[in-house]
């Protein structure tokens with residue numbers, strides 16, 4: 206045990222000969238829009254943060270940290286490949302070499318992101334409540350927990366039916382990025398309270414910046430594109446537990462999940478025309494493929510609300526459970542899934558998703574650009590005003 210601690214301590218100081226390794230990951234990292242903005246100071250502070258971790262994050266994560274650190278400071282792997290029997294150095298070399306020509310700035314950003322996800326999930330600081338060492342605090346609109354190989358992201362504005370305000374969009378993106386790098390095998394999104402989510406928070410439209418409604422619409426489209434992009438690119442199996450009614454963007458995104466389990470209390474409603482808006486979440490592409498163009502039109506154009514049974518019959522939902530046994534049955538199933546070899550699941554998802562990724566990003570960009578225009582239309586503004594002045598509800 207003393208040796209293990211010594212090794213971990215040395216690993217924190219990035220001494221190449223100290224890392225104890227039993228397995229290694231194939232690390233997949235891609236260019237992050239914010240990479241260029243990352244300062245050397247953030248990177249150094251992340252290095253210091255690693256030293257504060259009280260728990261050993263495991264060899265896989267340490268290898269990732271090692272590889273990112275080397276890439277960020279020295280660039281692509283420049284060491285001769287160690288011999289097959291030099292297991293530790295070979296694993297480290299493999300991890301570093303797997304980063305290929307990843308730019309130094311991106312490696313720095315990924316290092317910082319990884320440390321930040323570890324800090325929130327591994328009781329690194331005083332943020333963590335006693336007895337809940339796997340609970341990630343610091344979110345205003347979410348509850349994020351990780352146990353039994355499952356990271357659960359729970360929308361947590363039950364009094365607002367889990368409507369997605371701007372803060373929640375940002376927090377979901379943060380939680381997904383952290384989940385993509387933590388040691389869980391699968392990730393689950395669900396809602397707290399009686400709703401899964403009532404979709405976009407319509408008060409998002411009220412806070413007008415100095416540049417006016419045009420600037421508001423432009424910023425909204427940028428945020429939406431980045432948000433949906435996180436779902437397109439999410440690398441692990443992503444499962445929705447739809448605990449109650451779902452509206453708008455919380456429905457359209459389901460086409461980007463790998464499985465959707467629903468309570469029989471759930472309904473699925475995309476009233477875009479009623480709101481003077483148009484489809485997002487790649488649903489203009491995924492829904493016709495999933496359920497046929499005519500059925501997709503009924504939902505996306507005419508705003509037909511589906512029951513859980515109907516959504517299942519049309520392929521949007523994987524399986525429906527009685528509300529009384531929904532939580533128990535689905536969690537039992539998810540815990541079994543989470544025991545499957547995580548790398549195999551990732552790779553299988555990747556091979557399915559990769560064929561569609563480029564198309565999905567193009568659809569996302571187009572949908573956001575069309576919506577940017579819709580948000581400035583009288584039809585949309587009237588619908589939002591009607592809801593906010595309590596004149597209408599779905």
Ligand SMILES: CCCCC/C=C/CC(=O)SCCNC(=O)CCNC(=O)[C@H](O)C(C)(C)COP(=O)(O)OP(=O)(O)OC[C@H]1O[C@@H](n2cnc3c(N)ncnc32)[C@H](O)[C@@H]1OP(=O)(O)O
Nearest residue numbers: 364365366368403404405406407408425429453454598599
């Ligand atoms: C960055 C921008 C990206 C934009 C992406 C675009 C996405 C498109 C969409 O998502 S479209 C869908 C938009 N959603 C709606 O139109 C739903 C509006 N809400 C309702 O119609 C009803 O609230 C309800 C049917 C969901 C629930 O009705 P119920 O009577 O059961 O409950 P209340 O209305 O009393 O709701 C409780 C409080 O919650 C507030 N609330 C609920 N949903 C929203 C919402 N989407 N936006 C803002 N606020 C919402 C509601 O106002 C109540 O608040 P109060 O207690 O302060 O009165």
